[in-house]
Amino acid sequence: KAGVTQTPRYLIKTRGQQVTLSCSPISGHRSVSWYQQTPGQGLQFLFEYFSETQRNKGNFPGRFSGRQFSNSRSEMNVSTLELGDSALYLCASSLGAVMNTEAFFGQGTRLTVV
Amino acid sequence: GIQVEQSPPDLILQEGANSTLRCNFSDSVNNLQWFHQNPWGQLINLFYIPSGTKQNGRLSATTVATERYSLLYISSSQTTDSGVYFCAVEGTGANNLFFGTGTRLTVIP
Numbered sequence: 001k002a003g004v005t006q007t008p009r010y011l012i013k014t015r016g017q018q019v020t021l022s023c024s025p026i027s028g029h030r031s032v033s034w035y036q037q038t039p040g041q042g043l044q045f046l047f048e049y050f051s052e053t054q055r056n057k058g059n060f061p062g063r064f065s066g067r068q069f070s071n072s073r074s075e076m077n078v079s080t081l082e083l084g085d086s087a088l089y090l091c092a093s094s095l096g097a098v099m100n101t102e103a104f105f106g107q108g109t110r111l112t113v114v
Numbered sequence: 115g116i117q118v119e120q121s122p123p124d125l126i127l128q129e130g131a132n133s134t135l136r137c138n139f140s141d142s143v144n145n146l147q148w149f150h151q152n153p154w155g156q157l158i159n160l161f162y163i164p165s166g167t168k169q170n171g172r173l174s175a176t177t178v179a180t181e182r183y184s185l186l187y188i189s190s191s192q193t194t195d196s197g198v199y200f201c202a203v204e205g206t207g208a209n210n211l212f213f214g215t216g217t218r219l220t221v222i223p
Contacts, residue, residue: 092157
């Protein structure tokens, strides 16, 4: 079955712009999580959605937001981009209905802010 | 959040050698996974192992939840094993993974 699909794979944006990233989870998975990976901070949790509801949020400013649609696809948005937002953004999907379920990651979107 | 420490941070091996990567975590966990990050950035699932021992080919993993650590064993390493290995845990009541800082493995021929 198809894995987790993230689009686009690469993005270059200018400071001050906004960006929307997309994640399609594995069929049947209802939980989608987003993570940011940078050389300095490593892998950090952004937020998690289950059945269109945000269940958990990491310690990121309000410029980072997300949503999940009824088909479980998720988008994350970053407004007023800063140079420090340059990172690899990874999306993970899991069954999510109960705890202790395995997470599967997409290939990521590499965002460069110039 | 839960603190996750991985050791060693860097490891260089000759092809064919064996290695052990360690992951310590600071609190009780419901979920523990090992990943290998490929050169393109994707996290590849190796093991889902909140407790016990599993084996998959040349790789095996053991988690001792009561002592808050997990070990990843790589036997007869190959150059294709090179990359960064991450341990990630999910705490009780959480819906997200906390990642360690990774072990960068380099296997030289």
